[in-house]
Amino acid sequence: MIRLAGVTKSFGSQRVLNALDLEIPSEEITVILGRSGSGKSVILKHIIGLMTPDSGKIYINDKDITRLNERELNEVRKQFGMLFQDAALFDSMTVGENVAFPLVEHTRLPKKEIQRIVEEKLRQVGLPGVAEKMPSELSGGMRKRAGLARAIALDPKIILFDEPITGLDPIMSDAIDDLIVNTQRQTRATCVVISHDIASTFKIAHNIAMLYEGQIIEFGSPEAIRNSSHPFIRQFIKREAPGWNAGP
Amino acid sequence: MAMMNFFEYAGRPFVGILEEFGRVMLLFLSAAVWAFRPPFRLRQVFKQMEAVGVNSLPVVLITAVSSGMVLALQSYYGFRMFGGESLVGATVALSMTREIGPVFTALMVTGRAGSAMAAEIGTMRVKEQIDALYAMSVNPVQFLVMPRVLAGMVTLPVLTVVSDFIGIVGGYFVGGQLLGINSGVFMARIYEMLDLNDIFNGLIKAVCFGLILSVVSCYKGFYTTGGAEGVGRAATQAVVISTVSIFISDFFLTAVMF
Amino acid sequence: MTKLTVEAKVGVFVVMGIVILGYMAMKVGKLSLMREKGYDVEVFFDSVSGLAPDVPVEIAGVEVGRVRDISLVDGMARVVLRIKPGVKIKKDAKAVIRTRGILGDKYITLGKGSPSAPDIKPGQRLWRTEPAMDLDALMGTLQDVAADIKSLSSSLTGVLGGAEGKATLKAIFNNFKEMVQTLNNTVQKNRDNIDVIVANLTDFSKTLKELGGVNVKDIQKIIENLSQASDRLGTVMEGMNRIVSRVNAGKGNIGRLLNEEEAIDNLNAALASLREISEKINQGQGTIGKLVNEEETAEKINTALTGINDYLQKQETFRTYVDYRGEYLFEHEWAKSYFTLRIQPKEDKYYLFQVVDDPAGKEKVTRIRREVDGQIVEEERVELEDELKFSAQIAKRYYNLGLRGGFFESTGGVAIDYYLLDDRLTFSLEAFDFDWEDNPHLKFIANFSPIHHIYLTAGYDDFINDEGQESFFLGAGIQFADEDIKTLITNVPIPTH
Incomplete structure (x- = not known):
């Protein structure tokens, strides 16, 4: 279980997260929805310990990770898999080496076993037989899949997705959405997805957290969000820019 | 108030340089600490030794042989005026081992490998690959910076030895073969004037230069901001700052050692 | 051609640097391994x-x-x-x-x-x-000369310079003047006498002239006599020549001695027999020859000496070595460590007991059961675990070759060692873990000890393995013999109250 309590974070004079509270249920897909640049990625980076809050606490399985030193934090991070926005595959390694990377780093499995797992994970994300290719030879969607394969290589309890479908065509977006849902179903992992895409969100989410001005203004099932009365949420769902409605 | 502003403006760049120097030192210290923590990442170290050392060999060789030859040619014209042609060999050997070998090698490696280091790490930074390393519980300083610094410190002296040798060979070729200085006297003068300490002090310099250029380049890459443009800026700055630092430190090292 | 691995390239690169540095250091350090021809x-x-x-x-x-x-x-x-x-x-x-x-x-x-x-x-x-x-010497001599000249001139100055000198000089001149004046006076006074003397002299030369004219014939006679004498001398010389030529021809006693070929033959024969004797000695003939040449003799003496040594050193040959070393395996990126006790009762035989800490010694199989899409799937996961292994071997050495057999890392095996450079460099090939299905575990090890007690180790582990377990390794070790340990222990300061 992941819980953020009163998390505040500022960059310079700009306060991005403002005493944010959020509880993410286990073994479900939670989508954090918000406008571009509203600090969604910042939340994700706090959860995995890449950023530390100015104030507030972040609990992973009831352990406050803001107080941990790097070694303890690394132990916690081993439960995580993260898919970065541009997949963040290492350019100098083949796709196979990329997927094998966490296994090589954190297990003592024999080479053959690692190879087997890599093949299995790549098959799981629908990319069989690309292990020998370099990341630069893959398309954007394929890179995302490979990144996901790397994220789930250690069978993590928690998988974080940073804008998984941004920059993909609608068909590929849909395929990735399916992949997220299937992966979650197979692994029973807790998934946190950052998105600003309404259609995708309603397709995959068990829960939706609505981020607005540094706070979660509403948390609930897709149904509850759809029926929300909050003006910003209504606007967001209807894809309306403020100016169009608020005109004279 | 206006006066205060003036001092503030004058002092700001200086404070900035000091701050940056401090951050470079911190990066170096953490790389040093990570060098002694398992896992030792020898594979990465070897990879970087190949990139910094083996792959820089051709350009270092060309630089060394031509500087040795030019040195022989130029000093020959000077020495001939008072019949001291036999000193050409010693001049070439001393300049190569003490100065030109280490400094030119460091400059060439900076241009070739230093910029690549900054660009590579910078790209990894802007493409979130460094974050990915953190997320996968791998310390990027240990994974990226430590192997490069170690490789720089190990390969620079090796390159310098090769450069010294090739430079002297170039000087020998020009002096002994083209300009007709007696090759026995040429070599005898070198053995007479050149001390083992000249070579070793040159190598100590090389180690320092290797350290400087790799730490500075890694630092510039590691703290890259601003996308692809930022990566380019980081690479350029890495080369400029490394080069200047090498020259400055060369002065102090020379003053201390010779 | 296969592509060079990164490690190989870097290895070649570094070795090249070290070789060049060594060469330059040797040259500059005034050492030379290679001699020029001639x-x-x-x-x-x-x-x-x-x-x-x-x-x-x-x-x-x-x-x-x-x-x-x-x-x-x-x-x-x-x-x-x-x-x-x-x-x-x-x-x-x-x-x-x-x-x-x-x-x-x-x-x-x-x-x-x-x-x-x-x-x-x-x-x-x-x-x-x-x-x-020598330019220095030349300059030195020139300086000496200059100094001499200087001292001479300064003493001259001392004599002649100054008021005193002036006075002396004046006196000398005055004396001289006086002397000349006196001479003049004397000549004036005796003018007539001098005239007479001159006239006499003229007369005398005239007489002499006349005398010469009369005696020309006599002089001719003298010359004739001289010529005859020299003729006679020629005859004497001829006689001498004859004597010498007779000597040459071997006539007369001396001639015989010098010319008799027989004598020379005798001399030659004497020399030849001398040479023969020395050759015989060399070939080991005769008593002296045997003594000098027979290897057996030398060996007997040697064994006698060794026997004495053995007797004296019996207590010393029994040795115990304690050895610790670590190996880093590149392929797996983990390190293995070995703790070894070697008991050596004789110079050519030892027993070895070893504890090996292998971080990937044991395969641990875990079964994970989980539900996927309503189905229960069982997965097997193989992880490698740290394990302690034991070796116990007996080793025997023949000159530079050693053979070992016994337990290697808790399996049976054999090994062959080759010792070089006074045992400072050893090459070993170990074969163990024989199995019906897999290839045996082969390991090649090179140990080099640059200084006492410390050695470097490198090699190729498990290189005919068919599961991708082969790996280069690099490591170092430290070894102490029992007396070192004694010294160490006695030298370690013990805190006293």
């Missing part, structure tokens, strides 16, 4: 100031060799010249140290020697030398 000739000089090794040796301006070595022997400078093969130098050629250019590059020039003299043989000495035109 032969050595030695020359002794009083001083070789400024002469450096490897400067040229010339004959008539042509380089015929180099100075190979300069050393001090009995206060003289011994210079060894390495002369190019095929260059002949006369035995009486003169060696001179010359200087070229104003910076004073020294070199050696050899004279051509007399045509009739034999050529010098390798290793011989050139006796005729000329001291170096």
Whole structure:
């Protein structure tokens, strides 16, 4: 279980997260929805310990990770898999080496076993037989899949997705959405997805957290969000820019 | 108030340089600490030794042989005026081992490998690959910076030895073969004037230069901001700052050692 | 051709650097492994100031060799010249140290020697030398000369200069003047007498003239006599010649002695038999020869000595070694460590007991059961775990070759060792973990001990493995013998109250 309590974070004079509270249920897909640049990625980076809050606490399985030193934090991070926005595959390694990377780093499995797992994970994300290719030879969607394969290589309890479908065509977006849902179903992992895409969100989410001005203004099932009365949420769902409605 | 502003403006760049120097030192210290923590990442170290050392060999060789030859040619014209042609060999050997070998090698490696280091790490930074390393519980300083610094410190002296040798060979070729200085006297003068300490002090310099250029380049890459443009800026700055630092430190090292 | 691995490339690169550095250090450090071709000739000089090794040796301006070595022997400078093969130098050629250019590059020039003299043989000495035109010495002499001149002139100044000197000079001049005046007076007074003397002299020369004219014939006679005498001398010489030629022809006693061929033959025979004897000795004939040549004898003496040594050192041969080493396996990126106890009752035999800490020694299989899409799937996961392994071996050594057998890392195996450089370098090949299905575990190890107690180890582990377990490894070890341990223990400070 992941819980953020009163998390505040500022960059310079700009306060991005403002005493944010959020509880993410286990073994479900939670989508954090918000406008571009509203600090969604910042939340994700706090959860995995890449950023530390100015104030507030972040609990992973009831352990406050803001107080941990790097070694303890690394132990916690081993439960995580993260898919970065541009997949963040290492350019100098083949796709196979990329997927094998966490296994090589954190297990003592024999080479053959690692190879087997890599093949299995790549098959799981629908990319069989690309292990020998370099990341630069893959398309954007394929890179995302490979990144996901790397994220789930250690069978993590928690998988974080940073804008998984941004920059993909609608068909590929849909395929990735399916992949997220299937992966979650197979692994029973807790998934946190950052998105600003309404259609995708309603397709995959068990829960939706609505981020607005540094706070979660509403948390609930897709149904509850759809029926929300909050003006910003209504606007967001209807894809309306403020100016169009608020005109004279 | 206006006066205060003036001092503030004058002092700001200086404070900035000091701050940056401090951050470079911190990066170096953490790389040093990570060098002694398992896992030792020898594979990465070897990879970087190949990139910094083996792959820089051709350009270092060309630089060394031509500087040795030019040195022989130029000093020959000077020495001939008072019949001291036999000193050409010693001049070439001393300049190569003490100065030109280490400094030119460091400059060439900076241009070739230093910029690549900054660009590579910078790209990894802007493409979130460094974050990915953190997320996968791998310390990027240990994974990226430590192997490069170690490789720089190990390969620079090796390159310098090769450069010294090739430079002297170039000087020998020009002096002994083209300009007709007696090759026995040429070599005898070198053995007479050149001390083992000249070579070793040159190598100590090389180690320092290797350290400087790799730490500075890694630092510039590691703290890259601003996308692809930022990566380019980081690479350029890495080369400029490394080069200047090498020259400055060369002065102090020379003053201390010779 | 297969592509070089990164490790191999870097290895070659670093080794190249070390070789070049070694070469330069050796050259600059005035050491030389390689000798140039040719032969050595030695020359002794009083001083070789400024002469450096490897400067040229010339004959008539042509380089015929180099100075190979300069050393001090009995206060003289011994210079060894390495002369190019095929260059002949006369035995009486003169060696001179010359200087070229104003910076004073020294070199050696050899004279051509007399045509009739034999050529010098390798290793011989050139006796005729000329001291170096030492610029310092020359300057020194010049200075001495200058000093002498200065002191001379200063003493002259002392005598002649000053008021006193002036007075003396005046007195001298006055005396001189007086003397001349006196002489003048004397001549004036005796003028007549002098005239008479001169007239007498004239008369005398006239008489002499006349006398000469009368005796011309006599003089001719004297010359004739002389000529006859010399004729007689010719005859005497002829007689001498005859005697000498008779000697040459072997006539007379002396002649016989010098010319008799028989005598020379005798001498030759005597020499020949002498040579025969020495050859016989060399070939081991006769008692002395046997004693000198028989290897058996030498060996007997040796064994006798060794026996005594053995007896004396019986207590010493029993040795115990304690050894710890770590190996880093590149392929797996983990390290194995070995703790070894070696008991060596005899020089050529030892027992080895070893504990090995292998971080990937054991395969641990875990079964994970989980639900996927409503189905229960069972997965097997293989993880490698840390394990302690044991080795116990018996080893026997034959000269440079050692054989080992017993337990290797808790399996059966054999090994072969090859010792080099006084045992400082060893190559070993171990084979163990024999199995019906897999290839045996082969391991090649090279150990090198640059200094006592410490050694470096490198090799290739499990290289015919078919599961991708092969790996290069690199490591280091530390070894102590029992007496070292004794020393160590006794030297460790023990805290006292």
